[in-house]
Amino acid sequence: MEYGAPLWGFDLSIVHVTRTDGLSGRRGPDLVQHQGRMGPGDLVVLNGVPVMNPARAALESATLGSLEAALCVANFLLNSRLMTMKELIAQYVDMENWPDTRPIELLLRLADPRVESIGESRFFFCCFQQGLPAPQPQYPIRDAAGRVVFRVDFAWPDLGLFVEFDGKIKYEKLLKEGERASDVVLRERDRERKICELTGWRCIRVTWADLANSTRLAATIRAELFRPAA
Helix, strand or coil: CCCCCCCCCCCCCCEEEEECCCCCCEECCCEEEEECCCCCCCEEEECCEEEECHHHHHHHHHHHCCHHHHHHHHHHHHHCCCCCHHHHHHHHHHCCCCCCCHHHHHHHHHCCCCCCCHHHHHHHHHHHHCCCCCCEEEEEEECCCCCEEEEEEEEEHHHCEEEEEECHHHHHHHCCCCCCHHHHHHHHHHHHHHHHHHHCCEEEEEEHHHHCCHHHHHHHHHHHHCCCCC
């Protein structure tokens, strides 16, 4: 995607385009032409390529791939400030009479500009899919003076649990000059300990491997969320 949005979960062997001549769509072995109404501002040119504006691209992704994959796209575009929730909703209103809009309506419910990565989007989707209470993204942790000293990826503050997603890209971002990956791991563990001391909460660390089995991951989280008090 020209906007730099993630393409995780999409079938890249087939190219989808929208016809601008008003004629009906056509399907080939590796190219699908869609018939679609083009509104003012829907089409923009980016890097010399005519593409849909970010909001329409996000909504169309929900019709071309899974809801989970589309959520990764929408959250990226929102978090990167390439579009706003207001623009996303307005674009949906303009797309009246589209067939099968249920995935788009769910996307509007789940999209959140605070979610920062593919892994975080997939975790948030896992919570929705598995019927878990919705966690709060990028939750601020305050010290005794009320100052924000940390932010955690997700939290259920009322239930005393927070989640940190451990991904390769995240650790690469945290890597300082001259450091090894092990240095980042140790620093993150120390950060986790301090957060637990400040809040009295428990922590679950989630990896890409965990996301491969959403049922098992949800069972682990559910057990921690509703664990009886000691």
